[in-house]
Amino acid sequence: MGVNIDSKDIVSLLNIPKRKIFIISFTIMIFTGLFLFLPDSIINKLFLDKTRNNIGAILGIVFLISVVLVIVILLICAFDFITNKYKLKKLKKRITKYLLENKNEVIIQIIKELLKEKDHTSPLPYNNGATAELTSRGIISLTSANNPVEFGDNNEMFTNYFLQPFIIEIIENNEELRKKYKK
Numbered sequence: 699m700g701v702n703i704d705s706k707d708i709v710s711l712l713n714i715p716k717r718k719i720f721i722i723s724f725t726i727m728i729f730t731g732l733f734l735f736l737p738d739s740i741i742n743k744l745f746l747d748k749t750r751n752n753i754g755a756i757l758g759i760v761f762l763i764s765v766v767l768v769i770v771i772l773l774i775c776a777f778d779f780i781t782n783k784y785k786l787k788k789l790k791k792r793i794t795k796y797l798l799e800n801k802n803e804v805i806i807q808i809i810k811e812l813l814k815e816k817d818h819t820s821p822l823p824y825n826n827g828a829t830a831e832l833t834s835r836g837i838i839s840l841t842s843a844n845n846p847v848e849f850g851d852n853n854e855m856f857t858n859y860f861l862q863p864f865i866i867e868i869i870e871n872n873e874e875l876r877k878k879y880k881k
Contacts, residue, residue: 720771727764730757804828812861824855837865
């Protein structure tokens with residue numbers, strides 16, 4: 699009577715979110731830690747003294763594994779947090795440089811128009827090169843996946859775009875960008 703392990707089972711275990719693994723490991727760590735480290739008087743009152751003696755070694759191993767899992771998950775989360783902060787800082791620096799060096803009057807006018815709107819949203823030409831450039835750089839985005847499309851003169855397509863909130867923050871926190879885009 700052997701144990702059959704399917705590769706799909708292993709893959710499904712690897713896809714469990716870190717948060718769930720952390721919660722389960724932390725719970726197991728607390729339970730086994732209490733069971734191993736509580737004073738004998740409390741263990742005797744719970745009638746678990748024989749159980750502790752019989753499976754103490756197994757509980758010790760489970761405790762160590764759960765402690766290691768909790769530490770590894772905390773380290774991974776800290777690493778993810780630091781790398782995300784670094785990437786965001788790098789992105790903001792790159793976009794600030796782009797906004798400062800940009801000389802395209804159409805792009806400047808689009809950003810000014812979006813900044814003037816109360817909700818920073820405005821219909822823009824869908825097939826316009828300036829709109830496509832701003833979208834590809836992550837400066838503007840469609841307001842939703844199901845945007846209504848309006849047709850203007852010469853069969854141009856217009857749809858609603860919004861200025862990304864972090865772009866507004868970049869412009870408001872930089873004196874040169876404020877002068878350039880908030881005239």
